[in-house]
Amino acid sequence: MYSDFAIKCDKKETFYGDDCISRLPDDLLITILSRLTLKEAAVASFLSRRWRYLWTNVASLDFDADDKLDSIAADHELRTKYIGWVNHVLRQHRGPTLDLVRICFDLDNRSSEAIDNWVEFATAKRVQRLELDLLGSEETRRWPTNNYTFPCKPGMSTGLKRLKALSLRGVNVSEEALDCFLLMCPELQKLSLCSVEGLKKVKVVGFKRPLKCLEIDKCLGIDTIEISNSSIVSFSYEGPVIDLMISNAPVLGDVSIGEGHSALQADVFGQLSCCLYQLESLRLNIYYTKESTEIFSFPVLPNLRQLILVVGAWDDDSLLEFAYFVNACPNLNRFALKLIWMSIVSPPNIRRETRRAPKCAHEHLKLVEIGGYYGRTSDAEIAIYFIENAVALQKIVIDPRNQVLNRSPLGVAQIERQESARRHAREHLGSKIPPQLKLVIL
Numbered sequence: 001m002y003s004d005f006a007i008k009c010d011k012k013e014t015f016y017g018d019d020c021i022s023r024l025p026d027d028l029l030i031t032i033l034s035r036l037t038l039k040e041a042a043v044a045s046f047l048s049r050r051w052r053y054l055w056t057n058v059a060s061l062d063f064d065a066d067d068k069l070d071s072i073a074a075d076h077e078l079r080t081k082y083i084g085w086v087n088h089v090l091r092q093h094r095g096p097t098l099d100l101v102r103i104c105f106d107l108d109n110r111s112s113e114a115i116d117n118w119v120e121f122a123t124a125k126r127v128q129r130l131e132l133d134l135l136g137s138e139e140t141r142r143w144p145t146n147n148y149t150f151p152c153k154p155g156m157s158t159g160l161k162r163l164k165a166l167s168l169r170g171v172n173v174s175e176e177a178l179d180c181f182l183l184m185c186p187e188l189q190k191l192s193l194c195s196v197e198g199l200k201k202v203k204v205v206g207f208k209r210p211l212k213c214l215e216i217d218k219c220l221g222i223d224t225i226e227i228s229n230s231s232i233v234s235f236s237y238e239g240p241v242i243d244l245m246i247s248n249a250p251v252l253g254d255v256s257i258g259e260g261h262s263a264l265q266a267d268v269f270g271q272l273s274c275c276l277y278q279l280e281s282l283r284l285n286i287y288y289t290k291e292s293t294e295i296f297s298f299p300v301l302p303n304l305r306q307l308i309l310v311v312g313a314w315d316d317d318s319l320l321e322f323a324y325f326v327n328a329c330p331n332l333n334r335f336a337l338k339l340i341w342m343s344i345v346s347p348p349n350i351r352r353e354t355r356r357a358p359k360c361a362h363e364h365l366k367l368v369e370i371g372g373y374y375g376r377t378s379d380a381e382i383a384i385y386f387i388e389n390a391v392a393l394q395k396i397v398i399d400p401r402n403q404v405l406n407r408s409p410l411g412v413a414q415i416e417r418q419e420s421a422r423r424h425a426r427e428h429l430g431s432k433i434p435p436q437l438k439l440v441i442l
Contacts, residue, residue, distance in 0.1 A: 056092045060100040063089070079107065083114045090121050097162075098125040104133040108146045115148050123159030130163060135170035135195055144172060144197035152177035152184075160184045167192040174198045186210070193219055204230050227252075238285065244271040253278055253303075258285030258310065269299055280305045287312030287340065304329040306336075310403070313339040313372065319382040320357040327360050335365060337382065338403045339372030355381055362390040371399040374417075375424030383425075387432050396433075398425045399442040 063086050082105045101122040107115060115132070122130050134148055149172040163185045173181075173196055182188065192215040193199075201224040204211055213234040216222065224243045227235065233251050237244070238258035246252070252275045257268050268284065269276060280303055307329055309322055319337070326335050368386045373379050386393060400421035402414070425441050433439045 057095045059095055059098055061089060061093070061098060062100060062102040062104075064102065064104045079105070079111065082107075083111060086118060087114065090118065093125075095125070098122060098127040100129040100131070101125075101127050102129075102131040102133070104131070107134045107148060108142060109148050112148055116151055119151060120156070123156045123163075126159050126162045128162050129165040129167075131165075131167040131169075132171055133167070133169040142170070147172040147197060149173070149198075150177060150181075152180045156184065161186060163188055165190040165192075167194075168196055169194040171196055172198045175201060178202075182209070182211075189213065191215070193217070195219065197221055200224065201226070204228075204232060207231055236283075244268075246272060247274050249275055250278070253280040255279060255281070256283035256308075258283075276301060278303055281308075282306070283308035283310070285310040298325045298328045301329050302331065304332055306334045307332055308336040308338065310338045310340060313341045313374070313378070316376045316378050318355055319378045320355055320385060322382065323357045323360070323385055326362060326365065331364050332362070333364055334367045334369070335386075336369040336371065339370070339374065339379070340403055341372060341374060357385055359389055362386070363392055365390045366392055366394045367397070368393060368395075369397040369399065371401070372403045373398045373400045373421050373425060375400075375421040379421075380424070380428045383429055384432060387429065387434075387437065393437055395438045395440060396429075397440045397442065398422075398429070400425070401442065 063082075086103070101118070103115070103118060115134075119130070119132075132148075132150070135142075147170055150168060160181070161184075164187050166181075166185070166188060167190075169192075173193075175198070178199065182191075187210060189210055190213040191211060192213075193202075194215075194217040196219045199219060199222050202214075202216065202222060203226045204214060205226060205228045207229055209230065211230070211232055214227070214232060215234075215236040216225065217236070217238045219239060222239065222242060224245070225237065226245045227249055228245070228247045230249050231251055232249055234254040235246075235252060236256040238256070241259045244257075244259075255272060255275070257272075259268060272279070276299060279301055282301065282304055286309060307326065309325065311319070311322070313319070319339075322337060326332060365386070368383075368390065370379065370383055373383075383396060383398070386396065398421075400418040422441050425439075429439060
């Protein structure tokens with residue numbers, strides 16, 4: 001199809017030549033093309049001879065194939081096509097530098113030669129953001145021995161001096177390679193590692209390192225993370241319980257922790273003791289609710305503006321304990337409760353009585369979000385608590401969608417369950433909403 005279109009444009013190359021957009025300078029046209037996907041930018045090259053090679057100068061190369069990731073795990077032909085597409089675009093690229101190179105496809109060590117070439121290409125173009133997302137769907141994981149291994153070669157050092165962000169997903173990296181890589185990246189501000197194997201200890205030590213954001217997710221081999229004398233601003237960890245050591249991190253204000261079954265049982269507040277009172281945003285994973293909230297107390301966090309709790313919801317256990325967490329944050333603006341249903345069954349026919357928690361004005365709380373709303377008594381009572389108590393509340397958002405498997409296609413039962421939850425929210429919350437409060441049901 002594209003070739004036929006190209007032939008027609010060759011015969012009438014001035015057909016689009018007099019439009020206003022084509023009169024713009026090349027730099028501005030390239031900026032416009034940079035806002036399109038790679039495929040859209042390539043199609044635009046058929047508009048006229050003037051446009052033919054402009055797309056080869058775009059500064060962002062995002063090879064995103066998200067729409068196919070869930071179905072290609074065993075399809076060798078699709079992998080071959082993807083590799084061919086990336087190779088073709090890189091051969092055509094004429095720009096001197098790159099802002100972004102993003103590889104997003106289910107690839108393993110069988111494609112190592114091609115991926116090595118892409119990384120070398122990116123570093124030769126002095127890329128600023130490099131992302132290798134080589135995993136498939138959220139529900140699948142391959143054996144670590146089959147992962148692609150990220151290279152660290154002395155010849156890469158010159159091209160890495162402008163790198164500001166590195167994201168690796170489904171990749172193997174040794175500690176020596178990571179340390180070497182960090183030394184070669186004097187401007188690196190963000191490091192994101194997901195399902196990365198080969199690491200046991202990650203260290204961010206020294207104010208001279210410009211790293212501002214560290215994200216570590218499901219890297220099962222890591223047992224120690226050390227952040228010391230650092231200017232890091234944002235830190236995120238999800239995985240098994242680890243030895244987390246944080247000291248002298250004066251600007252660390254955004255933390256997300258999901259250790260084991262419950263961040264509270266992992267003594268997260270002890271691990272964060274050096275920065276608790278400066279935190280502005282905190283996200284915690286708490287999968288075992290009763291044990292976590294009955295044994296462990298939530299400290300006062302005077303500077304916290306945003307609190308996100310990812311909570312394991314069991315049967316119809318009350319969620320009002322989390323109102324006490326909000327009470328401990330006197331300046332909180334946003335509270336989000338993401339319910340992960342650990343036992344999905346139909347709501348019970350016999351409902352228990354709605355419980356109440358002690359009143360608290362929550363004078364600065366403006367937004368409450370409840371994700372994974374299922375339509376049980378526990379869901380409604382936590383929502384009603386904030387509707388009746390938070391005097392500054394402006395909006396409450398109810399989201400019945402699954403908070404984990406958000407990329408999986410919905411079955412009929414899931415669709416019906418979500419619709420039932422929406423009806424429940426309208427019936428049980430709608431009549432309690434005062435005029436100044438907005439109820440949003442997604």
